[in-house]
Amino acid sequence: MATAPYPELLAKRRVPQGRGDIVYPAYWLAAAALGLATVLGVRLDASGAVTLASIVFIGGGLPHGAYDIALLRRAVTLDRATLMLAVTGYAIITLLMALLWMIVPLVALMLFLAVAAVHFGEDWQMLDEPLLRCAAGAAVIAAATIGHPAEVSTLFTMMSDPRASVIAQIITAAAPVALLVTAAGVLLAWRDGSRGWAAAMALCFVLLIVLPPVWGFALFFVFLHSPRHLAQTRVALNDMSLTRWLTTGAALSLLAIFGWLAMRWLAPARIDPPFVAQAFQMLASVAVPHLLLSRWLQRRLDRAIHAPPIIFQEKTACA
Numbered sequence: 001m002a003t004a005p006y007p008e009l010l011a012k013r014r015v016p017q018g019r020g021d022i023v024y025p026a027y028w029l030a031a032a033a034l035g036l037a038t039v040l041g042v043r044l045d046a047s048g049a050v051t052l053a054s055i056v057f058i059g060g061g062l063p064h065g066a067y068d069i070a071l072l073r074r075a076v077t078l079d080r081a082t083l084m085l086a087v088t089g090y091a092i093i094t095l096l097m098a099l100l101w102m103i104v105p106l107v108a109l110m111l112f113l114a115v116a117a118v119h120f121g122e123d124w125q126m127l128d129e130p131l132l133r134c135a136a137g138a139a140v141i142a143a144a145t146i147g148h149p150a151e152v153s154t155l156f157t158m159m160s161d162p163r164a165s166v167i168a169q170i171i172t173a174a175a176p177v178a179l180l181v182t183a184a185g186v187l188l189a190w191r192d193g194s195r196g197w198a199a200a201m202a203l204c205f206v207l208l209i210v211l212p213p214v215w216g217f218a219l220f221f222v223f224l225h226s227p228r229h230l231a232q233t234r235v236a237l238n239d240m241s242l243t244r245w246l247t248t249g250a251a252l253s254l255l256a257i258f259g260w261l262a263m264r265w266l267a268p269a270r271i272d273p274p275f276v277a278q279a280f281q282m283l284a285s286v287a288v289p290h291l292l293l294s295r296w297l298q299r300r301l302d303r304a305i306h307a308p309p310i311i312f313q314e315k316t317a318c319a
């Protein structure tokens with residue numbers, strides 16, 4: 001019988017069973033509903049349906065970033081001045097990203113896509129290999145793009161300028177590799193016990209290819225990415241009352257929306273992209289500080305939990 005050469009080494013490399021395996025029944029219901037709608041020939045790509053999908057991803061996904069500052073306060077003891085500094089820094093990064101959309105939208109789009117690949121890769125905490133996590137994060141964008149290259153190209157162009165269609169072409173060309181590597185990630189996640197997440201993401205990639213891109217994204221963002229993040233946040237902020245939890249989520253999401261509208265209103269050149277394009281631009285503006293903070297917090301958390309044994313050392317999404 002063949003035995004592993006260094007069993008103790010292999011045992012050390014295995015991640016804890018089921019790490020990051022958070023999927024709620026609502027996801028399966030939403031996936032089934034969207035699948036059924038497609039089979040029944042419902043026009044999910046009609047302009048009203050795309051606007052609805054944008055409202056769904058903003059309403060259902062935006063609040064998961066609302067607890068970033070509360071999490072920061074929980075992770076480190078901050079005096080009033082340092083807290084103000086952190087809040088100001090968060091606001092300035094958001095503002096800079098919003099300005100980038102108005103001044104150099106092509107750069108903003110590239111930054112947004114790169115940030116998203118890293119950030120969505122953080123959902124794959126069950127994978128030890130940073131490149132695998134990054135590929136899995138990028139595969140969300142790749143799947144939507146390879147499934148609907150023309151629609152994604154149009155969306156990117158609406159968000160930035162006609163040159164953005166080249167970005168869509170590059171993503172389409174790289175998509176098979178990203179998806180193939182991610183298939184290996186799904187299998188590893190399954191093998192290591194995160195079966196709910198592996199199965200849910202496998203189906204989500206198929207739906208990202210099949211569904212109109214904004215619906216595919218809304219499904220992933222609202223029913224997988226955001227609930228996973230919220231569940232972990234709720235544990236960290238377990239002493240926050242439900243009322244405070246809900247008002248924080250609603251108030252900061254509304255602040256982001258009204259902040260965006262105010263920026264657009266104040267902007268000297270008033271070229272207003274369609275609703276769906278602005279919804280993505282606004283999301284991108286808050287996503288950058290959200291990524292920076294969540295990575296920093298995740299590193300601290302990993303360090304605290306996994307410090308002594310080498311096996312669970314510091315984990316980053318793509319670095």
Ligand SMILES: CC1=C(/C=C/C(C)=C/C=C/C(C)=C/C=O)C(C)(C)CCC1
Nearest residue numbers: 113116119141144152155213217280287
């Ligand atoms: C614009 C656009 C896409 C990309 C969306 C991205 C990249 C979203 C990132 C959101 C983040 C980072 C949220 C943080 O919590 C898709 C899916 C290809 C579909 C076509 C239009």
Ligand SMILES: [Fe+2]
Nearest residue numbers: 064119229290
């Ligand atoms: Fe997020």
